[in-house]
Amino acid sequence: MNLNSRNGDIRRLKLATRLARQHLPAGLPPALILTDPWRSAPPEQLAQRMPPGWGLVYRHFGAPERFAMAERLAKLAFRGHFTLLIGADPRLAAAVGADGVHWPEACLLSARRWTGRFRLMTASAHSVSAVCAAQPRGIDARVLSTVFPSASPTASTPMGRFRFRKASRDAACPIYALGGITGETAPAVSRWAGLAGVGKIE
Numbered sequence: 001m002n003l004n005s006r007n008g009d010i011r012r013l014k015l016a017t018r019l020a021r022q023h024l025p026a027g028l029p030p031a032l033i034l035t036d037p038w039r040s041a042p043p044e045q046l047a048q049r050m051p052p053g054w055g056l057v058y059r060h061f062g063a064p065e066r067f068a069m070a071e072r073l074a075k076l077a078f079r080g081h082f083t084l085l086i087g088a089d090p091r092l093a094a095a096v097g098a099d100g101v102h103w104p105e106a107c108l109l110s111a112r113r114w115t116g117r118f119r120l121m122t123a124s125a126h127s128v129s130a131v132c133a134a135q136p137r138g139i140d141a142r143v144l145s146t147v148f149p150s151a152s153p154t155a156s157t158p159m160g161r162f163r164f165r166k167a168s169r170d171a172a173c174p175i176y177a178l179g180g181i182t183g184e185t186a187p188a189v190s191r192w193a194g195l196a197g198v199g200k201i202e
Contacts, residue, residue: 001013001031001033001181001182001196001198001199001200002182002197002199002200003033003041003046003049003050003199003200008183009182009183010183011183012183012184012186012187013031013182013183013186013195014051015187016183016186016187016190016195017030017031017051017054017186017190017194017195018030019187019190020190020191020193020194020195021053023191023192024141024174024194025140025174027119027120027140028120028140028141028174028194029053029054029055029082029083029194030053030054030190030194030195031051031054031055031195031196032054032055032056032057032085032102032122032143032176032194032195032196032197033046033050033054033055033056033057033196033197033198034057034059034087034102034178034196034199035056035057035058035059035087035198035199036059036198037059037061037063039152039198039200040198040199040200041199041200043056043058043069043073044069044073044076046199047072047073047076047077047082048076048080050076050077050082051082052080052081052082053081053082053083054082054083055082055084055085055099056073056077056082056083056084056085056199057085057086057087057102057122058070058084058085058086058087058098059087059088059102060086060087060089060092061087066089066092067092067095067096070086070092070093070095070096070098071096073096073098074096074097074098077098077099083099083100083120084098084099085098085099085100085101085102085120085122086098086100086101086102087101087102087103087104088101088102088103088104088107089101090114090117090118093118094117094118098118099118099119099120100118100119100120100121100122100140101114101118101121102121102122102123102124102143103121103122103123103124103139104123104124105123105124105125105126105130107123108123108136108139109136111123111136111138111139112136112137112138114138115137115138116138120140121138121139121140122139122140122141122142122143122176123136123139123141123142123143124142124143124145124178125142125143125144125145125175126144126145126156128144128159128163128166128167128170130142130144131144131167131170131171131172131173131175132167132170132171132172133172134172135172135173139173140173140174141173141174141175141176141194142171142173142174142175142176143175143176143178143196144164144167144171144175144176144177144178144193145178145179146158146159146178146179146180147159147160147161147164147177147178147179147180147181147185147189148160148161148179148180148181148182148185149179149180150179150180152179152198155179155180158179158180161185161188161189164177164189164192164193165189165192168189168192169192174193174194175193175194176193176194176196177189177193177194177195177196178196178197179197181196181197
């Protein structure tokens, strides 16, 4: 997902998020932007461009400056009225007053111990079966990939809009579409799910 207003992509994404907001439960952002040390703009740049009501997932991957960065992001989230989730680090999320935690699929067992400690907890999912099965306690939504063709080195074979739509109907919890989400592809899934992507600013 590209936060770049020059080509109108952000305008189309905003329209798609309005549709997503209509069917998502209260408290869930219509869109999640994921930081990535190698593929996204710096977290603070993304935070400064975040539309109100969206969500930013700060994935620090053990960066030494993670506490100071998370503190700054928490302040920006408060001022900008967007949701801040910390990737796979509940202690850091609690320390800076973040809204919650985003968990990798492999860490779901750890997530159970933090049920009720945050306003929001999300988790990634890499298969349709993962979102259709009974969900772990405390998880409010899953981020399902890969939906459309993506340049991500970890992207799997895209499932396409029709299989994704069926998954959204059968899912045991609200889901977000990840993988190849752009202003052009977002409308194809935004009536059934939230939108997620790695943020870029060009």
